[in-house]
Amino acid sequence: MNFLQFQESAKQGLESARATLSVFTGKELRLDAVTTDYVELSKVPLLSGSPEDVVLSSYVTFSGDAEGQLMILFRPDSAQKLADYLVPELFRSLSPDEIPSLLDSLMVEVANIVGSSVLNKVADRGGMRLVPTPPVMVRDMSGAILGSAMSYSGTVGNQVYVAYIKFSLGDGKASFEVVFLPKPSARKNGLWVTK
Amino acid sequence: MPNLIAVGLAEIKWSASPGDVLTAFSLGSCVGVAIWDPERRAGAMAHVVLPQSPSGWTESMADFGKYADTAVRHLHNRFVRNGTGVAGMRVWIAGGAHVLRGVDLPGGDIGASNTKAVLEALRQLGFNEPRKSVGEDYGRTMRLYVGEGRATVYSVARGESEI
Numbered sequence: 339m340n341f342l343q344f345q346e347s348a349k350q351g352l353e354s355a356r357a358t359l360s361v362f363t364g365k366e367l368r369l370d371a372v373t374t375d376y377v378e379l380s381k382v383p384l385l386s387g388s389p390e391d392v393v394l395s396s397y398v399t400f401s402g403d404a405e406g407q408l409m410i411l412f413r414p415d416s417a418q419k420l421a422d423y424l425v426p427e428l429f430r431s432l433s434p435d436e437i438p439s440l441l442d443s444l445m446v447e448v449a450n451i452v453g454s455s456v457l458n459k460v461a462d463r464g465g466m467r468l469v470p471t472p473p474v475m476v477r478d479m480s481g482a483i484l485g486s487a488m489s490y491s492g493t494v495g496n497q498v499y500v501a502y503i504k505f506s507l508g509d510g511k512a513s514f515e516v517v518f519l520p521k522p523s524a525r526k527n528g529l530w531v532t533k
Numbered sequence: 534m535p536n537l538i539a540v541g542l543a544e545i546k547w548s549a550s551p552g553d554v555l556t557a558f559s560l561g562s563c564v565g566v567a568i569w570d571p572e573r574r575a576g577a578m579a580h581v582v583l584p585q586s587p588s589g590w591t592e593s594m595a596d597f598g599k600y601a602d603t604a605v606r607h608l609h610n611r612f613v614r615n616g617t618g619v620a621g622m623r624v625w626i627a628g629g630a631h632v633l634r635g636v637d638l639p640g641g642d643i644g645a646s647n648t649k650a651v652l653e654a655l656r657q658l659g660f661n662e663p664r665k666s667v668g669e670d671y672g673r674t675m676r677l678y679v680g681e682g683r684a685t686v687y688s689v690a691r692g693e694s695e696i
Contacts, residue, residue: 389558479559488582
């Protein structure tokens with residue numbers, strides 16, 4: 339799979355996720371921009387801004403014909419904006435201390451749709467089977483999450499592949515990042531994307 | 534005003550400037566290793582990503598800081614080359630956490646493996662037992678204040694404290 343093919347399949351996956359979320363919530367969502375690029379190892383903790391910034395991250399590993407990890411990072415303010423837009427009536431009825439856990443649950447669902455859509459399209463394009471684990475949600479410094487994922491990927495090269503997506507909302511923008519980390523062993527199955 | 538010097542993934546940085554603060558941001562499973570020479574009032578920090586260099590690794594690959602064994606050896610050799618023994622050094626380590634909690638990864642707990650490998654390498658090369666802020670399940674930022682010979686750790690829930 340070359341880089342262009344990866345870009346196309348990632349974008350198709352995001353478009354599919356957008357459509358699914360729109361149907362589920364009855365709200366019109368627009369996919370603003372998709373940027374896919376390589377990132378050097380040392381820059382990975384900076385993918386979501388300052389490495390000390392707290393993010394909500396959905397994390398899955400995948401196996402099958404290739405192994406790797408997929409993370410979706412939400413800044414708390416973006417997650418809240420997205421939630422307020424998608425299900426405003428639900429959040430209006432909650433007390434402040436109930437919001438974080440429900441926000442986490444909602445973001446797991448959003449991440450599940452986005453992550454599985456991207457993985458499916460990439461797998462289809464590569465003619466392979468990729469099986470994701472159920473997502474878990476982690477709330478911590480973005481750099482700590484991304485750096486840990488790098489360690490677990492066993493990535494020996496200095497480049498990984500990152501897709502950024504932005505959803506346009508009514509009065510503002512909520513942005514989040516999809517981080518796609520195939521294991522080096524995925525190279526033999528064509529999932530190691532090359533430029 | 535302190536001069537903050539970021540020590541990124543797999544990097545090693547050195548300083549003898551009293552205003553410098555060597556900083557490994559947001560360590561998760563990675564381990565920060567800080568060493569300070571009280572005679573020269575100079576320090577170094579490594580940001581270790583993985584416990585063990587792969588077979589066939591050679592110094593020409595230059596990514597000393599990525600692995601626990603090569604990072605600690607590189608630090609050791611640099612101090613020895615500068616004419617300083619390592620026995621009197623102050624040593625701190627931080628990180629080695631299991632941030633992706635709830636995930637059962639095939640490779641096991643890499644944070645714990647990184648910590649174990651760093652401690653073993655330090656012991657083998659004659660460094661003092663380090664002060665530690667390691668393990669658990671949260672990210673940390675490690676800072677070495679070069680002019681003062683002290684190290685701190687910061688986390689979102691706990692703020693900053695001396696190691």
